Amino acid sequence: MRIELKIAAATAACLGILMAGTAARSAEIALMTTGAVEQIMKGLIPAFEQASGHKVTMTVLGTGPAVAEDQGGTFADLILLGPDALNELAAAGKVDTGTITPAFKSRIGFAVRAGAKKPDIGTAEGLKKALLDAQSIGYSIGPSGEHFSKVVVVKLGIADELRPKMANVRGGPVGMGVARGEVEIGIHQIAELMPIPGIDIVGDLPADLNKTIVYATGLTTMVKQPDPARELVKYLSLPSSVPVIRKNGMDPA
Numbered sequence: 118m119r120i121e122l123k124i125a126a127a128t129a130a131c132l133g134i135l136m137a138g139t140a141a142r143s144a145e146i147a148l149m150t151t152g153a154v155e156q157i158m159k160g161l162i163p164a165f166e167q168a169s170g171h172k173v174t175m176t177v178l179g180t181g182p183a184v185a186e187d188q189g190g191t192f193a194d195l196i197l198l199g200p201d202a203l204n205e206l207a208a209a210g211k212v213d214t215g216t217i218t219p220a221f222k223s224r225i226g227f228a229v230r231a232g233a234k235k236p237d238i239g240t241a242e243g244l245k246k247a248l249l250d251a252q253s254i255g256y257s258i259g260p261s262g263e264h265f266s267k268v269v270v271v272k273l274g275i276a277d278e279l280r281p282k283m284a285n286v287r288g289g290p291v292g293m294g295v296a297r298g299e300v301e302i303g304i305h306q307i308a309e310l311m312p313i314p315g316i317d318i319v320g321d322l323p324a325d326l327n328k329t330i331v332y333a334t335g336l337t338t339m340v341k342q343p344d345p346a347r348e349l350v351k352y353l354s355l356p357s358s359v360p361v362i363r364k365n366g367m368d369p370a
Contacts, residue, residue: 149193241287255300308366
């Protein structure tokens with residue numbers, strides 16, 4: 118009888134360990150991110166879920182620093198955002214600064230409506246001419262738009278000439294404004310231009326006028342699933358993730 122009891126107890130203990138292990142392997146990770154990396158994450162999440170057994174619930178918020186305000190009551194274990202929004206959340210005590218990890222590097226590009234003439238923007242002078250020749254220029258309220266409107270046009274020495282025909286494209290990606298004919302050219306991150314139908318991407322802004330925008334992950338201070346969230350962070354940096362990242366217009370950090 119004692120032997121049978123010991124066997125039963127050992128069996129129960131083993132089952133408990135197995136059930137606990139299964140629960141640990143099958144977590145639900147709440148991810149909060151922005152549209153700039155949406156396509157990349159849509160490409161990576163299914164493979165991560167299959168490899169890890171975890172489920173990722175992704176919430177895509179707004180663009181630019183305002184994303185920190187958009188967050189409101191949205192719960193997240195992990196965030197993946199650009200530097201401005203990430204810094205705002207960290208300063209507000211919503212992100213553990215010790216967990217911030219660079220994930221993707223983004224660059225800024227130039228687009229026109231599909232079929233329109235593509236100007237030569239390979240040099241600063243070429244870009245300057247293209248901007249001066251354009252009837253209207255759309256840019257975002259996010260980091261690419263901030264850089265274009267406050268740095269690029271100033272460096273080119275044409276800020277005063279361009280201001281009257283520059284406009285923030287709101288309510289959607291800049292490329293949508295170009296596709297609809299609301300603006301003649303669009304300046305936005307390559308990754309955000311790529312999914313838009315009805316436009317042609319002319320290319321990156323010249324290297325000396327471009328900006329590398331680093332998207333990073335960070336565990337929130339309300340995280341419920343820290344270890345699975347860290348697994349997702351690690352997955353983003355694996356060599357197997359690189360083709361998906363580059364296919365969608367960014368580079369691994």
